[in-house]
Amino acid sequence: MEKxxxxxxxxxxxxxLGYRKGRWESCTSGKKIQEELASLGGLGTLKLDPDNWPLSDATLLHMTTAEAxxxxxxxxxxxxxxxxxxYVEAMVSLQGRTPDPATMEGCVHLKPHNYLLAWHTPFNEKGSGFGAAAKAMCVGMRxxxxxxxxxxxxxxxxxxxxxxxHPTGFLGSLTTALFASYAIQGKPLVSWGRELLKVIPLAEEYCKKTIRHMAEYQENWFYFEAKWQFYVEEREIEKEEQNKPLFPDHYDADETDKTYKRWSSEGCPGRRGHDAPMIAYDALLAAGNDWTELCKRAMFHGGESEATGLIAGCLYGLMHGMSKVPSGLYQDLDKRERLEELGEALYKAASADKCLDNHLN
Structure with missing residues (x-):
């Protein structure tokens, strides 16, 4: 339960941390962010509070998903x-927190008063953003x-x-949910990327069963899979026997930014559903259980650092707990109490499912 x-x-x-009230989220240089962090006294001295370090809309939607x-x-x-x-209610409460435009556009099409089709939204050419990936770790916890x-x-x-x-968007939510489940199961981190590639066809089968938008999906499906295939090959972890990811010798902030940019689809690392989980995963692979190193790579880079920070932080917590994290980073954190309650409730709900299955068997 603690994890x-x-x-x-x-x-x-x-x-x-990645958001810093919008200041770091919009910064394009990881080196600049890390220099600013050093001038604040470094990660260990920070005290995250609701006024100076508010949560972005991404965490609020992750919490909303967990509530359901x-x-x-x-x-x-x-x-x-x-x-x-x-979600429709959340859009009202997110006013002033600049929610992700794709999320807002998607929510406009949700129909809370239509019993049969409430969650059926039209295909969205612009729905490939990180928002779906950033709210789905709790699905893997459940x-x-x-x-x-x-x-x-x-x-x-x-x-x-x-x-x-859009497949690039909702395959992102599949990825973060799957990785959260792997973290709890204790699956070796190095295997997650290649395991994802085996699960993506199950998502395609499911979409075919629901017969919604398959023509549009098929046109756009390949991109996500190809990007992840390319990634596991670049890190040399695509085969079962490959258990040590390959990283460049000098993987500093500038180098990281360059690499992340290469993975992105439009030069903004972490903006899409394929590369937000990819950057978080890569940071976890490079950092091991070193929280400071994880922050350098997932929270303090040029690009959508609040999304990659949220995904990486959640997966780290599920694997390693909080013992290596400076207490100033969570003691007075915005909504901390509710976050803990949600974690506990997800644990109990998942355990109750297990009991129910045993009973039915």
């Missing part, structure tokens, strides 16, 4: 209806057991396409 709480809290801390996942739904359609209701993979695939795809109805 579930750590996942929710450290995800939010990673977001607050801990309700007592009878079937997944009920869960989706609850999510639609909460359905973390390997025998729940089918639920995880379905729910992560559906919550993704409610707001980001």
């Amino acid at each position: 579930f709480k750590a996942g929710m809290v450290l995800g939010a801390a990673g977001d607050a 996942l801990i309700t007592d739904y009878w079937c997944l359609e009920d869960l989706y209806r609850e999510l639609v209701r909460l 359905y973390w057991q390997s025998e729940r993979l089918e639920n995880l695939v379905e729910v992560s795809v559906e919550i993704g396409r409610m707001t980001h109805n």
Whole structure:
């Protein structure tokens, strides 16, 4: 349970650090951010509080998703209806926090009063952003057991396409949910990328079953898969026997920025559903259990650092807990109490599923 709480809290801390009230989120140079951080006294001296280090809209939507996942739904359609209701409400409360435009556009098409089609949104050519990926780790926490993979695939795809109805967007939510489940299962980190490539076809099968937008999906599906295939090959971890990722000898802030830019689709690292989880994953591979190193690579780079910080922080918490993280980064963190409650409730909901399965068997 402690690691579930750590996942929710450290995800939010990673977001607050990468966001820095919008200042670092919009900065294009990791080196500049790291120099500014040093002038503030370094990571260990920071005290994150709601006024100076607020959470961005990305964490608030992750929390909103978690709120729905801990309700007592009878079937997944009920869960989706609850999510639609909460997302529409959240759009009102996010005023002033500059929510991701694709999320806002997606939410406009949600229909809380339409019982059958509440969560069916049109295909969105611009729905390839990071927003779906950044709100889905809690799906992996709710359905973390390997025998729940089918639920995880379905729910992560559906919550993704409610707001980001484009394969690059909703395959991002599949990725972060899957990685969260792997973190809890204790799967070797180095295997996550290649395992993802085996699960993507299950998402395609699910989408075919729902017969929505398949022509548009097929046109855009290949990009996400190709980018991840390229990534695991670049790090030399695409085969089962490859257990040591290959990193450049000098992988400093400038080098990291260059690499991340190469993975991105329009020169802004972390802006899309494929590269936000990729940067977070790469940072985890490079950092091991070193929180400071993780922050350097996932929270303090040029690009959408609040999204990559949120994903990386959450996955780190699920794997390593909070013992190596300076307490100033979470003690007075915005919404800390609710984040811990959500972590605990997700743990209990996932455990109750397990008990129910045992009972039914």
